[in-house]
Amino acid sequence: MDRNTIILWLLFLLGGITENGFGQLNHKANPVEKLISDVIDSSFNACVYIIEYDxxxxxxxxxxxxxxVVVSKDGHILTVSHAVEPHQVYxxxxxxxxxxxxxxxxRIGIQKKGQDFDMAMIKILHTGKWRYAKMGRSADLVPGQPVVSISYPGSFYKPLPNIRLGKINHVGGPGGYIESTCKMEPGDSGGPLFxxxxxxxxxxxxxxANENENFDVPIDAYLKYWSALSVAKDYASLPVADMLPSIMPRNNGDSGYISVIGKTNAASNRSVVQIISGTGDKGSFIKGAVIKFGGKIYIVSKSSMVRQNPKLLYRSGNIPATILIRDRENDLILLTARVDxxxxxxxDAAASNGKSTSLGRLLFTPVNHTRTKVGISSSSFISMEPNYSIGFFGADATYIDRKVTITSIRTGSAACGFLRIKDQVISINDVSIDKPEYYGRExxxxxxxxxxxVSVRRNGKLLQLKFPLPAYPTGKHVSYDFPGGTSMRSDGFAKVLIQDAAIRADECGTPVFNIANEFVGINIARHSRTSTVIMPVDVIGGFIVNSSKGQHTVNK
Known part of the structure; x- marks a missing residue:
């Protein structure tokens, strides 16, 4: 299959959602993955994380x-002006x-009438033959053309960049920027588009705010002002441009569109169910996946989103479901119901092999019986420490007279309606708070x-308090404005995969398949604007096995 044919298939896949699924696309998709893999092989090691350094x-x-991204063997690194200062050490x-x-x-950071530039260059101080990526020609980009992003989103604390796949929406948009569907968030600034x-x-x-509206500085602008960017200066006005050759090497290939799409793999799509639980203001809606393991049928989903008295919306009606077991560590829940x-x-087979999903592999999520969302694996297996999912307790404490004592309470926090200044904290979740460090740890x-x-002593009287923890307030930034927002529990996992499909928080629990229609896992959380977290199949299999041994909590 030639490259232009591959691009045609990429253009279909990059639609993100299809009413026709993926069941008959597998024989065409392997070359697509090969193309993504080639981009990663040639460019991944030139993509760098940068931070100020003393x-x-x-x-x-x-x-x-x-x-x-490093773009020369001498160590020239291209990034953006809103992240860089001349002479700063990184x-x-x-x-x-x-x-x-x-x-x-x-640094060329100019936003004036008719001008909008966000360019910067830094350079490695040591001599050496640095790994670098080649520069292309942004003038040849056309709408629909596939592009790959490799950068470091700030919502993750890991040493490797995430991979994202997208397509060009528009070239020469506002301020001359490239618009694409390769999703970005803070931390990605300065990352390359390939x-x-x-x-x-x-x-x-x-x-x-729209997840499909992401803007890149065109590489042609860096080439045009290369000489100016090579000088440590913050330009208040646009510098003299370089004289570029009138005929530059053009990008190979073209792009087009495809209209013929295969039929859905109906069996995979039927495995998606809607779970309804709780009542009134405490009602919850989340997806689940019908699975067979060890000869038994289960529904697996996201535990923190399943309340009491769950029901399944199944074949145009509601049927009761029974909670079997919960796994707090992985936010998993196992249920049973009368399903076909x-x-x-x-x-069974997928859970036993536990094989890794390589970077850039195509992944397919049926969100209901007719709609499938497409993404790629942004990372291999990683662990995610609890950060964004920690509850908003909101009370500071000081060690006074050998007692951990509340000294301030934030408005709107969980503690606001229950604790008082000068309360002495005795225990949290039945763990004694004898030392100051135990308070923050718990x-x-x-x-x-x-x-x-929380057990506290107030005016000599011992009180036992119990109250729910809300999420921390999100910051005021456009990256938080995507539909559905983040999942309340989006990290604190020992082994997960990341994908770039825009799975809504209320679509978590849905199954994920690869191009061979093999079960990869379930979407366990929407972590950020760019990323959805997948709980892998071997962890789910281990959860079911351990539940039969009584190693998880029954909490209905």
């Missing part, structure tokens, strides 16, 4: 770093863990949406 104290700067880290020191060079040949065609700059075993996905183990039990 060479005297040998400490990283506070706050979030940003992304960039620590640059490569995906393999190697790091080096770089210094800020030219064409199908693995060449840099843009650098991540800004976003709108023909609707179940047999996961609070860090409490997830939003869960209830917390």
């Amino acid at each position: 060479t005297l104290s040998r400490k990283k700067g506070e706050g979030m770093g940003f992304s960039g 620590l640059v880290t490569f995906p393999d863990g190697d790091s080096c020191i770089a210094s800020g060079l030219g 064409d199908a040949e693995g060449r840099v065609v843009g650098l991540h700059s800004w976003i709108k 075993d023909k609707d179940a996905v047999d996961i 609070l860090a183990r409490c997830y939003a949406s869960e209830s917390i039990q």
Whole structure:
């Protein structure tokens, strides 16, 4: 299959949602994955994480770093002006863990009438033959053309970048930017956008609320002002441009559209069910997957979103479901209900092999019986420490007279309606708080949406308090404005995969399949604008096995 045919199939897949699924696309999709793999092979190791660095104290700067890409063997790194200052020292880290020191060079950050530039260059100070990516030609980009993003989203605390697949929406949009569907969030700034040949065609700059509206600085602008960017200067006005050849090497290939789509794999789509639980204001709606394991039929879903008295919306009616077991560590729940075993996905074989899903593999999520969302694996197996999912307790404490004593309470927090200043904390969730460090440690183990039990002494009287923990308030940033928002529990997992499909928080629990129609796992959380978390099949299989041994909590 030639490259243009591959691009045609990519254009279909990049639609993101199809009413016709993926069951008959598998024989065509392998070359698509090969194309993505080639981009990763040629460019991944040139994509770097950058953060301010103090060479005297040998400490990283506070706050979030940003992304960039090495584009010359001499160590020139392209990024964006809103992240860089001339002469500033930076620590640059490569995906393999190697790091080096770089210094800020030219910065062109001009937003005036008729002008909008967000360009910067830094350069590695050490001599060497650095891994670098080739630069392409953004002028040749056309709507619908596939592009790949490799950068470091700030919602993750990991040393490797995430991969995302998208298509060009528009070239020469507002301010001359490239608009694509490759999703971005804070931390991705300065990260590269690659064409199908693995060449840099843009650098991540800004976003709108719509997940499919992401804007990159075109690589042609960097080439045009290369000489100016090579000088450590903050330009207040547009510098003199370089004289570029009138005929530059053009990108190979073209793009087009495809209209013929195969039929859905109906069996996989039938495995999706809607779970309804709770009542009134405490009602909850989440998806689940009907699976077969060890000869038995189960429904597996996201535990923190399943309340009491669950029901399944099944074949145009509601049927009762029974909660068997919960796994707090992985936010999994196992249920049973009277469902047809023909609707179940047999996961025995997939659960036993536990094989990894490589970077850039196509993944398919049926969100109901007719609609499928398409993404790619943004990472291999990773662990996610609890950060964004910790509940908003909201009370500070000080060690006074050998007692952990409440000294301030934040308005709107969980503690606001229950604790008082000068309360002495005796225990949290039945764990004695004898030392100051125990207070923070126990609070860090409490997830939003869960209830917390706090024993305090107030005016000499012992009180037992129990109250729910809300999520921390999100910041005021457009990256939080995507439909459905993040899942309340989106991290704190020992082994997960990441994909870039835009799975809504209330669509979690849905099954995920690869191009061979093998069960990969379930979507367990929407973590951020760019990323959905997958609980892999071997973890689900282990959960079921351990539940039969009584190693999980029955909490209905």
